[in-house]
Amino acid sequence: MNNPYIVLPIIFQLFTAILLMFFWLNVNAQRLISGIFSLISLGISIWLFSEIWQNGILISQAGGWQAPFGITFVADVFSATMVLLTSIAGFAVAIFSAGSIRNARLKFGYFPILHFLLMGLNGAFLTGDIFNLYVWFEIIIIASFVLITLGGEKSQIEGAIKYVTLNLLASAIFLTAIAILYGLVGSLNMADLSIQIAEVENRGLVNVTAILFLIGFGIKSAIFPLYFWLPASYHTPPPAISAIFAGLLTKVGVYALLRIFTLIFIPDEFLSNLLIGLAALTILSGGLGALLQVNMRKMFSYLIICHIGFLIAGLGMYTELALVGALFYLIHDIIVKTNLFLVAGLIFKLKGTLNIEKLGGFYRQFPKFSLLMAIPLFSLVGIPPLSGFWAKLYLIQAGYLSGQYVLIGFILLGSFITLWVIAKLWAEVFWKPDVSIPKKIGVKYFYEIKPLKRWAMVLPVILLGITSLYIGFFAEHIIVLSKHISADLMNPQNYIDAVLGAKPLTP
């Protein structure tokens, strides 16, 4: 069904970004606008989601050009879910930023760029055109690059250089893949590609192209051995920024992998095995890395990689059940990882360091914060029945049914390492007696901030914590959702019909 309003999540973020630029130096106005407009954007996403949940796939042909000739925007349940999660994370981070980002950065366009980034993410989730997807990726890269460098600290620049080089490499590979795809079938519309690619006789060429897409998106998803940019950069920018990165940047890569490898390239045995192998090694590399870190954000960065492995494992097994696991984990992970980095931000504001060996005494000093922070930490571990647990049930069962016993072993190993790392962190940061840390110049501590801003930092953590608890205790809802998406992905005919069968609005 046609509905031109489905591009609203994109356009509204663009509008917000432009509006914010008119308040260049008026940082308080920016804080307010960003917060309120993020809330409206959340409302729009909820509307979009409920609309699609009730009416099925909605599409919009940009400029009224009929598919496959123009750019098509497609909102199916998967896209709408991702947009909704982006809006939740975006809202939380916007509020947290209002409390935690110092004026100096805000005066150099922090908020406009944040909303550009959100626009890019929404665009990537909603587009049904592979070149258009590339464009949204460009926006995401450049916006995130600017956010990493904003402030120009030496460590920021060093991280940013690695970040941008490797991500541009990914883009180049992605673009090459699109060029080859276009040369092969002469189309860019993803639904159309799905039909055309299936008819290409030279399967070898199709398989090679699939590899290019795998690597291109694989770099963005931070899978083994392509993840280097992530641990090199995520710990350098201000916490609010790394929170939005942690929640969504790798996930948009995973989204693309899930989309492309269910719609256009159906994995053959080699590709499936490759994905499974990479998933296992991704889990291992992330877990091993996390074991060694003493900086909380670096630790979380490696855990992101580790858990990306779970998602890729679901894709690699390529059954409806496995995808349910991967999708559930994806939903859980976006919320919980965003929250973890916000928590890290809060801890930094309280103590001025993120070194877990130096931190201590949270249990005694901040019992309420400890309780609040325990929610994302233990959700991440997947202490049942918290949110990280349910997805593993599906992944493990899918593993049995497809005979992937070694992969199950790696999933359990990853879970165990996560448990250990978080328990260790808990013992160090929350349990260990407080050692006084010398006050740092240049850090505005939590207790020096005005109460309103303090609440701006605590509120998002509460909001995301409640969301995590909801995912855990009402897992049934999320499972129904994941099953719906998984069934959609495995039977893309509805998607194709919606895009190609729909009549354009004008001529």
Added chain:
Amino acid sequence: MIIAILSGFILAAIVPFFSPYLKKNASLIFPLLPLLLFGYFASFFPRIKNGDPVSMFYDWVPSFGVDLSFRLDGLSLLFVLMITGIGVLVFFYTFSYMKGHEYIDRFYAFLCMFMASMLGLVLSDNIITLFIFWELTSISSFFLIGFNNEEPASRKSALLALSITGLGGFFLLAGMILLGTVGGSYSIQELLSSSEAIKSNSLYGGIIFFLFIGAFTKSAQFPFHFWLPGAMKAPTPVSTYLHSATMVKAGIYLLARFSPVLGDTFWWNSTLVTVGAITMLYAAIHALFRLDLKGILAYSTISALGILVFLIGLGTDEALLAAGVFILVHALYKATLFLVAGIIDHETGTRDVTVLSGLGKVMLPVALAGILAALSNAGAPPFFGFVGKDLIYEATMQYGEWAVVLTGAAIVTNICLLFAGLLAGVKPFIGALPEKFGKVHLPSPLMWVPPLILASLGLVFGLFPSLIEQSLIQPLFSSISKSGTEIHLKLWHGFNLIFGLSMTTLILGTLLFWKLKPSKNLFQKAFRFEFLSPERLVGHFARGFSGFARIWTGFFQNGYLRNYVITILGFLTVLLAYRLYNGIGFQIKAEMFENVTLYEIIVLLIMAVSIVFTVFSTSRLVAVASLGVIGYSICLIFLFYSAPDLAMTQFSIDTLTVILFVLVIYNLPKYNTFSSTPIRIRDGILSVFFGLLIAVLTLEVLNEPLNRETSEFYAQNAYTLAKGKNVVNVILVDFRGFDTLGEISVLAIAALGVFSLLKLRLKSIEKE
């Protein structure tokens, strides 16, 4: 029933909000919860006695077949009564033991959480729900062991316990899902009916392996036992409640529960008997050399758990009955001994058995409890322990050709345990009272009444086994054994071989107690073999794993951007080459090159030369200029293929890039070479190979028939529909206008970024 189970969680959840009101005396409301629950569950006695289990069902996550279905049968009833009954006593004891502690409310909250998890565990009929509660007991145990969180040893023990039980938990999860997948249901009741099918499935071995690891880690079986002595760092109520009476028996519960489903096979029986036997002997001998009261009790608990695993492994009716009775026997006397040890520690400040003596003179009721418990532990008639021990010997004696060996093992274990019990329950109270303990006095009755009650129960049940025979033990037996025989508990069997064995045990144990005096010297001798202990080996493994992690991470995440690029490109090249080699017949046809013109060849040569210049030049300026030449050559190629507008665009972009480059590099320091020649050669080879692969790929694509549908659509409709004469322009602003919008945004963002990079210098006071 669901409210009864979850009430502990609910209470724990509201504690943080009422924390200030729940310190001091107000915390006396906490013991009321287990008291209520005990009454509630006790009211089911008549129904269970009539063989009528109580079931409840609530939906939770029906998609995965996870529901809150609870079932109270004989086995569950025993556990539920132990959990709530001992819970009441421990909760009251805690009030006095932790009196005045800053965080007593928090402590109670964790205890409530644990109690609720434990109730859920033993009542769940759904195996996934069972697992959920299982994990929750591990987590509450983590918080309770680490309760004195400012002591490094507490934190370390808590982490160790969580690692071991957590690891076991993951195995159990794997086992439960496998069991559910093979058995087709997550309900224990339904699995019972497909028992034979599961046992003959090829994955049966996997199921019991996972299940065993889960049960062994939780119930501290060799070689996973070592977390339990460490867990004794927890306050004594925790040691009593979790690490002796209830939580560590969860593994036993699991084995007993699944005996009817998975048991009675060669691997089931032999594994359990072997592991149980090793554990009971190993831990019993270890208990001989300990000096710390709680250490002795910890090892004797491990040993008792070993006996239980061993009995379930034997799997005969006698053995299962013995296991059922011994669970209760052990809970009664061991909880008493722990509580007594806690009182001694609380009042004297030491738990060293070599120092403690004569305390009976100052705290008689405590001494009474200790001695009663020690006697029940010893299996002296007429205590309940005697009934239990008889049953154990009966079970081992009837086990065919292995009877002698098994009975021998049981006797040795029991002698050591007897010794340990006397050491912990009797030794501190007899002999002369050292002067420094002169001021020691009897604590509040809240502390000494609970152990006394437990200890007396040991005597009462021994004298009148009929009290519990039909109401508790018979339903328990029916729920773990398939045979359905009537059972009878008797104190007195007459003078037979088993009675003789019992008496031998008693005499030898007492003799041992008389002769062997624990001392530092002996303790150290025993420690000579410590380097072989599983704890040390696991420690080595952990260090090795950590070293491996360091090497692995250091190898991949080495900090050099160039290595990252090489790794990624290398990986891509290998994959591409493999797929090209396997999937594509190379067909570079001669006719493809027939139309190549001289101009094209010349331009190509220019490009090739420029590339060489770019790569090998030592001057940046030359390199940039050569890059510009390559750009212009591409423009020419666009021109040859009749795309003048593209050529113009490319031309302006290239010019601009070169100018910008020159402006930027003007300020840079001189060119330096950081890489060695072999590395450069390696990189060169990779680059050439990668380039070749992409070239081959492109040529292959050109071989495919080109689909011109899209471009023809653009050409036909640009003027008629989009009202534009220049097709490229129409594509940019209309057909694919959204792409252009995106690219404009990219430029805008980049401009903002450049602006901030040039202008924004954070002052040192406003960094974070």
